[in-house]
Amino acid sequence: MELVMIKKMVASFLFLVVLLAELQAEGITSTHAARTNTLPLNQLLKRFNKPPVKSIKSPDGDIIDCVNIAHQPAFDHPLLRNHTVQIKPNFHPFSRGSKVSAETKAKESKPITQLWHLKGSCPKGTIPIRRTKKEDILRASAAQNYGKKKKSPTNPPQPRSAQPDLISQTGHQHAIVYVEGDKYYGAKATLNVWEPEIQQSNEFSLSQIWILGGTFGQDLNSIEAGWQVSPDLYGDNRTRLFTYWTSDAYEATGCYNLLCTGFIQINNEIAMGASIFPLSAYRGSQYDITLLVWKDPSEGNWWLQFGNKYVLGYWPGFLFSYLADSATMIEWGGEVVNSESDGQHTTTQMGSGHFPEEGFGKAGYFRNIQIVDGGNNLRDPKGLSIFTEQSNCYDVQNGKSRDWGTYFFYGGPGRNPSCP
Numbered sequence: 001m002e003l004v005m006i007k008k009m010v011a012s013f014l015f016l017v018v019l020l021a022e023l024q025a026e027g028i029t030s031t032h033a034a035r036t037n038t039l040p041l042n043q044l045l046k047r048f049n050k051p052p053v054k055s056i057k058s059p060d061g062d063i064i065d066c067v068n069i070a071h072q073p074a075f076d077h078p079l080l081r082n083h084t085v086q087i088k089p090n091f092h093p094f095s096r097g098s099k100v101s102a103e104t105k106a107k108e109s110k111p112i113t114q115l116w117h118l119k120g121s122c123p124k125g126t127i128p129i130r131r132t133k134k135e136d137i138l139r140a141s142a143a144q145n146y147g148k149k150k151k152s153p154t155n156p157p158q159p160r161s162a163q164p165d166l167i168s169q170t171g172h173q174h175a176i177v178y179v180e181g182d183k184y185y186g187a188k189a190t191l192n193v194w195e196p197e198i199q200q201s202n203e204f205s206l207s208q209i210w211i212l213g214g215t216f217g218q219d220l221n222s223i224e225a226g227w228q229v230s231p232d233l234y235g236d237n238r239t240r241l242f243t244y245w246t247s248d249a250y251e252a253t254g255c256y257n258l259l260c261t262g263f264i265q266i267n268n269e270i271a272m273g274a275s276i277f278p279l280s281a282y283r284g285s286q287y288d289i290t291l292l293v294w295k296d297p298s299e300g301n302w303w304l305q306f307g308n309k310y311v312l313g314y315w316p317g318f319l320f321s322y323l324a325d326s327a328t329m330i331e332w333g334g335e336v337v338n339s340e341s342d343g344q345h346t347t348t349q350m351g352s353g354h355f356p357e358e359g360f361g362k363a364g365y366f367r368n369i370q371i372v373d374g375g376n377n378l379r380d381p382k383g384l385s386i387f388t389e390q391s392n393c394y395d396v397q398n399g400k401s402r403d404w405g406t407y408f409f410y411g412g413p414g415r416n417p418s419c420p
C-alpha cells in the first residue's frame, strides 16, 4: 500500500541527510572530521547563517537573525542566482460559500504567533531566520552515524510488496487522514498546538500536512508544514513551526525550514523553526494555527500561508518533478518515532497525548481541512480515509460539522496498558 511506503520514507533523520550532503559538498566524508575540524564547521555555519541586519534574542534561547531578503539561503541555489523574488502570489485559492475565515470564531480557539515576538521584530525587507548554532550541527552529526546505519543513500528502495512489519522496521507511527486518486493543487487545515512529551531525544512528535506526488522510495515529491517537537533537531522540547520539502524521496534534495536552498521566504514576521506561543492546555484554552499550501496557477510556485494574514513564501516550481504539475495525495495528521529504547513502546505523545474520543479541549484536532482543486477552489476532501498502525497507542477519528467542516481528532499517549 502506497501510504505505508510514505510512512517508511518519512525518515527521522531528514535533517541529517541534508547535513550529509552539506558535509560532502565541503569535502568532509566523516562525521569525526566535522567534529574535530573547526574550519569546516565554521564554513557550514556560514552557509546556514547569513549576515544579519539585526538579531533578536528570544526568551527560548533562540537567536533570530533578520536577514536581507535577497541574502537568504535560497539564493545560494545556482538556478536561483538571477531569480526575481515574487512579492506576493498571483492567486489565492477561492473559498466557496461561507468564508472559511469567518468560521474561526467557532468554539473557543484562539490565534497564536511566536515566542520571539516578545523581544522585537524584523524590519521590512528582511526575513527572520532561526540561527543555527554549533551545537545544532554537532548534535545532528552524532545522530548521523545512527541514521546511516539504518538508511544509506545507496540503499535500494524497498519494493512495496516486501513490507512485513512497518512498526518494527521504521519505528514511525502515525494517526492520519488522507485523500488520493485525484489531482490536488493544495491543502488547508486549522490545527491546535500542543507540547507533546518526548521520551528519547532521538524521537520526535509532529502534526502536519503532507502534499505528495511521485513514487515512494524513488522520486517522491513532498511538501510538508506543521508543528513539531524534535529535541535532536532543535536542542529542546519546545513546539516549533516547521516546513520540509524533498523531490527525491528524502535522499539528496530538501530540508527542514530554511536549512538548504529551496524555500524562498518573503515574510518578515514568522520564522521557520521558531517556537510557537502560546499553546493549548488540557481542559483549558485551545490555540490553533491555520496552514494553507497551494500552487499558484500562473507561476507554478507552491506557496505557504500561516494564519489568515501571513504569506510566508514559496517553493519554486522547478524544485519538483511531479509537483511541478500537481499532487496525487494529501495527508493530515500526526507522526511520532517509537524507538522502543527500553524494549517497550515509547511514551512519546502524539497531539495532546490524549486519545481522540476525549474531544475538544482535551485531544488534538485538525478542523476545516480542505484541498485545492484544479479550478483553484478550496473544497472539502472527498473520499477521506484514515490510517493508524496501532490504534491502542495513537488513534484518529474523523467527522463533519457545520462550523468545523471536515475535521478529525487524533493522538494518544503511546505506551499504556493496552499499548505495552
Ligand SMILES: *[C@@H]1O[C@H](CO)[C@@H](O)[C@H](O)[C@H]1NC(C)=O
Binding pocket: 078, 079, 080, 081, 082
Ligand atoms: C544570470 O545572469 C548572468 C548575467 O546576466 C548570466 O551570465 C547567467 O548565465 C545567469 N544565470 C542563470 C542561471 O540564468
Ligand SMILES: *[C@@H]1O[C@H](CO)[C@@H](O)[C@H](O)[C@H]1NC(C)=O
Binding pocket: 197, 198, 199, 231, 235, 236, 237
Ligand atoms: C526533554 O524532555 C525529556 C523528558 O520528557 C527530558 O528528559 C529532557 O531532558 C528534555 N530535554 C531538554 C533539552 O530539555
